[in-house]
Amino acid sequence: MSKTLLKEINKRKTFGIIAHPDAGKTTLTEKLLLFGGAIQEAGAVKSNKVKKSATSDFMEIERQRGISVATSVLAFEYKGKKINILDTPGHKDFAEDTFRTLTAVDSVIVVIDVAKGVEEQTEKLVKVCRMRNIPMIVFINKLDREGKDAFDLLDEVEQKLELNVTPLSWPIGMGDRFKGIYNIWEKNIKLFSGENKQKISDGIEIEDLADESLTELLGEEDAENLREEIELVTGVYPDFDNDEYLKGELQPVFFGSALNNFGVQELLNAFIDFAPNPLPKESETRIVRPEEEAFTGFVFKIHANMDPNHRNRLAFVKVVSGTFERNKPYLHVRLGKSMKFSAPNAFFADKKEIVQESYPGDIVGLHDTGNFRIGDTLTEGEELNFKGIPSFSPEHFRYVNNSDPMKAKQFEKGIDQLMDEGVAQLFTMEYNNRKIIGTVGALQYEVIEYRLEHEYNAKVSYENINIHKACWVECKDEKSPEYQDFLRVKQKYLARDKYNQLVFLADSAFTIQMTEQKYPSVKLHFVSEF
Numbered sequence: 001m002s003k004t005l006l007k008e009i010n011k012r013k014t015f016g017i018i019a020h021p022d023a024g025k026t027t028l029t030e031k032l033l034l035f036g037g038a039i040q041e042a043g044a045v046k047s048n049k050v051k052k053s054a055t056s057d058f059m060e061i062e063r064q065r066g067i068s069v070a071t072s073v074l075a076f077e078y079k080g081k082k083i084n085i086l087d088t089p090g091h092k093d094f095a096e097d098t099f100r101t102l103t104a105v106d107s108v109i110v111v112i113d114v115a116k117g118v119e120e121q122t123e124k125l126v127k128v129c130r131m132r133n134i135p136m137i138v139f140i141n142k143l144d145r146e147g148k149d150a151f152d153l154l155d156e157v158e159q160k161l162e163l164n165v166t167p168l169s170w171p172i173g174m175g176d177r178f179k180g181i182y183n184i185w186e187k188n189i190k191l192f193s194g195e196n197k198q199k200i201s202d203g204i205e206i207e208d209l210a211d212e213s214l215t216e217l218l219g220e221e222d223a224e225n226l227r228e229e230i231e232l233v234t235g236v237y238p239d240f241d242n243d244e245y246l247k248g249e250l251q252p253v254f255f256g257s258a259l260n261n262f263g264v265q266e267l268l269n270a271f272i273d274f275a276p277n278p279l280p281k282e283s284e285t286r287i288v289r290p291e292e293e294a295f296t297g298f299v300f301k302i303h304a305n306m307d308p309n310h311r312n313r314l315a316f317v318k319v320v321s322g323t324f325e326r327n328k329p330y331l332h333v334r335l336g337k338s339m340k341f342s343a344p345n346a347f348f349a350d351k352k353e354i355v356q357e358s359y360p361g362d363i364v365g366l367h368d369t370g371n372f373r374i375g376d377t378l379t380e381g382e383e384l385n386f387k388g389i390p391s392f393s394p395e396h397f398r399y400v401n402n403s404d405p406m407k408a409k410q411f412e413k414g415i416d417q418l419m420d421e422g423v424a425q426l427f428t429m430e431y432n433n434r435k436i437i438g439t440v441g442a443l444q445y446e447v448i449e450y451r452l453e454h455e456y457n458a459k460v461s462y463e464n465i466n467i468h469k470a471c472w473v474e475c476k477d478e479k480s481p482e483y484q485d486f487l488r489v490k491q492k493y494l495a496r497d498k499y500n501q502l503v504f505l506a507d508s509a510f511t512i513q514m515t516e517q518k519y520p521s522v523k524l525h526f527v528s529e530f
């Protein structure tokens with residue numbers, strides 16, 4: 001095993017920050033980059049969220065698309081480690097994007113607003129992380145504002161997110177009375193000072209909370225409260241255990257205020273200590289380890305060029321094992337095609353550059369003219385496919401029709417490529433081959449129409465169809481009379497997804513329930529991977 005490879009692997013930590021919009025993901029990202037010296041001032045990271053005040057939501061999505069190229073991967077160095085932050089949009093219409101990105105991270109930080117507590121998007125995203133046992137650190141943000149009681153909030157996190165938490169830092173007061181943070185892990189206190197709470201003391205070591213010096217530092221009341229609270233914390237919550245965290249069984253919690261840069265360094269230091277290096281990844285045939293000499297990687301995101309005159313796209317590849325090299329031929333497994341990349345991009349906080357070599361954990365941006373699809377695997381020749389880019393049932397469904405018969409080819413190509421990018425999901429009805437597009441948000445239909453017209457010179461029209469959910473069908477015995485009966489009776493509601501998997505398009509929750517009752521051996525899944 002090459003020493004360089006091992007050294008590079010041990011240097012890398014690739015993670016995502018997940019949060020409901022407005023919890024503080026952008027602010028926290030920016031503070032982390034500031035610590036890493038990757039940016040010089042606050043405000044450098046553009047928020048990619050869809051602003052509510054925008055005149056047109058649709059133009060806002062286009063704006064967002066522009067920004068998200070820049071924020072897709074933000075890399076920085078800190079304490080000798082190379083940290084890659086992968087962007088995960090919080091807006092629900094982009095949830096699919098985030099789910100896919102979560103297949104490329106080795107750990108996540110979950111940001112929660114202290115006043116709002118656990119919100120809808122956080123719940124959905126954490127559920128996906130939990131299913132995959134991704135190590136999670138929780139950061140409770142906005143402690144400079146009045147919010148929920150810390151114990152109540154931890155209860156909420158445990159119940160709604162089904163996590164097993166243990167706080168490693170603890171707030172001293174909150175809102176106007178927010179004085180600082182007791183670092184349970186390192187046994188020290190950091191205090192705010194100054195009018196606008198911008199100054200932060202160096203850590204004051206506190207060996208024993210019973211010590212009189214605590215009272216001198218915080219005043220009688222706060223000192224007593226802290227002692228009581230920490231006693232409760234140590235009594236109620238389990239001790240932190242790094243292995244349990246790495247297995248996704250225990251989640252450390254930190255408190256702070258990203259805006260005031262408070263508690264962020266504690267979070268970052270803990271992240272550096274605890275968070276995993278690039279992890280092995282399961283393929284359909286075997287588990288691939290990062291230290292294997294041969295390069296492997298997979299596409300988790302495709303970004304179309306913003307310039308409609310160039311149909312060039314950027315495919316984001318996570319390096320799983322070995323060393324990726326510029327101009328070296330690799331096997332595109334699905335197409336069985338050898339490909340070389342003369343201008344692979346590496347990403348930094350504020351720029352992207354052509355890279356000669358990349359290592360496990362890194363993200364490489366490959367220029368693509370339509371060869372890649374999300375989930376594709378690249379290797380040095382081995383026929384393997386990485387697992388785990390799931391599709392979730394869309395929320396909206398419509399028939400799509402080509403409304404300009406002269407442009408049928410462009411239309412097909414456009415639909416095909418937009419689906420490869422993961423803009424929406426395509427289903428083809430079994431009995432008449434009609435195409436249905438399913439999306440997470442209704443706005444995606446406008447995006448598809450606009451992009452087909454501007455990038456492919458094709459025209460689309462939509463037709464409503466009453467579908468409640470797409471259910472991926474699984475049956476252990478496909479020859480059984482029950483399954484055959486299901487196929488016959490439901491014929492008009494069966495379709496194939498892009499990967500040729502069978503999908504039952506159910507028109508209501510009631511239909512799903514009745515179908516499950518009538519055909520107990522036919523399993524219906526709301527996610528394509530089971």
Ligand code: G4P
Pocket residue numbers: 019020021022023024025026027028047049090141142143144145256257258259260
């Ligand atoms: P997001 O990416 O998760 O959507 O959240 P973002 O960081 O954009 O933060 C959302 C809002 O919350 C921003 O205010 C931001 O300044 C504020 N915020 C973030 N961290 C803290 C914190 O620790 N304390 C307080 N009090 N506020 C915080 P905004 O007014 O919506 O936007 P802006 O105009 O300030 O950018």
